[in-house]
Amino acid sequence: MNPNATDRSPLVVWGALAIVYVVWGSTYLGIGIMVETIPPMLGGSMRFLTAAVLLGGFVLARSGRQAFRMTRQQFLGACLVGVLLLTLGNGMLAVAEQYISTGLAALLVASVPLWLVIFRFVVRDRPRTLTLAGVLVGLGGVAALSLTGGEGASTVGIVVVLVASLLWAVGSFLSSRIAMPPNTFATSAVEMLAGGVGLAVLGAGLGERLDLSAITGRSWLALVYLILMGSLVGFTAFSWLLGNAPISLVSTYAYVNPAVAVLLGALVLSEPVTLRIIAGGVIILIGVALVISTERNRSQVSQSPGEGVDRGVDVRLGVLRGHEPQATRNHVDSPVE
Template sequence: MDLTTKQKAYFALSVTSIVWGTSWVASRFAVQSAPALQVSATRQLIAGVLFAGFFLLKGEKLPNPKQMLWLAGMSILLFVFANGLATVGVKFISSGLAALIAALYPLSVVVIEKIFFKNRKIGWVTFLGIVLGITGIAIVFYDNAFHHQGPNYWIGILVSVIAMLSWSVGTIIISRKQINLNPYYAIGWEMIFASLFLFAGAAVTGNLVSFSTFPAQTWYAIGYLVMMGSLIAVVAFLYTMKHLEASVAALYAYVNPIVAIVIGSFLIKEPLTKEIIIGSCITLIGVYLVNQSLRKQKSA
C-alpha cells in the first residue's frame, strides 16, 4: 500500500524531530575527545561543501560580492556563534539542558523585538509563556547544578545562552531582510564561511589539533551530524514545511529537547530526574504558549 503525501510528511516530521534531537547527543559525543570549535568547523565545512556543491552542479551561479558579504555576516550569527558556541556548550553541560536552552529562542525573539523594535505586543498569554519558559529552565538548571562534574559548568551555560541569543538575532534579521538566493544554497555558503571563521577561532585559542588525533567516536559523530543532522533532517524539514501546516511542522521544536534528554540519559548516562522532567515540560509549555500567541497575532 502506497503512502499518501500527508503520511510521508508526518514521517518526515518524525525524522526531523528525532534526528535534530539526537544531534545534541552526537555533538556531546564528538567533543568529549576533540576541540569543540574544530569539531563544529569540520562539520560545517563538509556539510557546506555538499550543500553548495549540489546547487552549483545544478547550475546555480556564484553569489555576487554583495551576497557574499551578507552570507559571511549571517554565518557569524547562525553558525559561528549559534552552532559553534552550542557545540562548545555541550562539552560542559548535558545535551538535554543545551537543547532546552536552544528551544527558548522564540521567547528571546519576542523580548528582543519588544525592546529594540517596539513592534511586538506582549499579551498575557505571551507573558505567561515567557515566565513558564524561564521557570522550567531554572528548575532543570538547578537540578543539573547538583549533578554536573568539573569547574566549567557555568561556561557551558553562558555559551549556550549566547548561542541561543545569536540564533534569535539572526532569525530576526532574516525575517526583515532577504537576499535573492535559494535559502538552502545560501545555507551551504554560510556553513563554508562559518567553517573558516571557526577554524581561525580554534587556531587563535590554541584549540586546533591534528585530525589524526581525533578518535573514531568523534569521526562517527561528525559523520552523523553531517549526513543526518545537516542534510537528511534539513531535507525532511523542507518536505514537512511544504506539505503540512506550519503549526504542525513546528512540533519538532518541542520534541527535540525530549529526545535529547532521553537519549542522553541512556547513551551517556546524563542525569534524568523528576525535577528535570518537570522543568522540561514547563519550559516546552511556555514555548508552545509563546508560539501560539505569535501565530494569533500574525493571523489577526
C-alpha cells in the same frame, strides 16, 4: 504552503516529520560524542565546511550557477547570519557540551523562541499578551534550570549555552530584516561556509589543535552523522515539510527535539535526568508552546491575499520569527543541528 499540500500522503508527511523529530533531536548527542576527542570549534568547522561543499555541489548540479546569483549585500548578509548562527551559536553550544549534559543543553537551547519575542518587543513589534505570558513562563523554566542545573552541571557550561542561544536568536532575528540571497539552499551553503571558516579561525585563535591520532572512531562517526544526517538529511526533510505540511504541524519539533535529546542522552551516555531537570524542561516547553501557538494564530488572522507572512521556523531550532512581510528563509542548523 504549497496548494497541493493537502494531496500529500499523510504517511510521507509524518515520515519526514519523524526524521526532523529524531535527527535534529539526536544532534545534541552527536555533538556530545564528537567533542569527546575532537576540539569543538575545529570539529564544527569540519562539519559545516564539508556540508557546505556537499550542499553547494547539489545546488549547482540541480539549478546551475544562477542559484548562486546574489548581490554583495546579500552575500555579506548570509555570511553575517552564518557567523552568528554557526560560528558563535553552534560553536559555543559544542563548547558548552564539554561541561554539561546534552539533555540539559537541549532544554536551554529550547528558549531561543523566547529571546526572539523579546527582540521584537525591543523594536516595537509588540507581541500579544499571551505571547509575553509564554515568554515569562519559559524564562522561569530557564532560570530554574540555570540555578539548579542538575547533578554535576557546570555553571560555566550553563552560561556558555545561554549565550549561544542568545546569539543564535540574534542571527535568526536579523535574517528576516537584512538582505539575503533569494535561493534558500544557496543561502544555507553560504551560511555554512562562513560559519565553518569562522569556527576554524576562532578555534585556531583559542589554541585548539587537531590531533588525528587522539580522535576515536566513535567521535569520527558522530562527526559524519552530524554532516550527513543533521546538516543535510534533516534540513532537506524540514524544507520539504514547509512546502507540504501545515506550519502548525511542522513547528511541533520545537518542543519534541529537546525531549528526544534528553531521552537519547540518558540512554546512550547514561546522563542523569533529575526531577529538577524534568520540571524546568517542562516549564520551558510550555512557554515555547504558548508563544508558538499564539503567534501562529496571529499570523493566520493577519494574513490577507497578496500579503506574505514569514511562516518560517528556524531550521534545527525551529525558531519562530514572528509576523514578517517577507518570504520564508530557512537555515540549515540550529545551535544543534
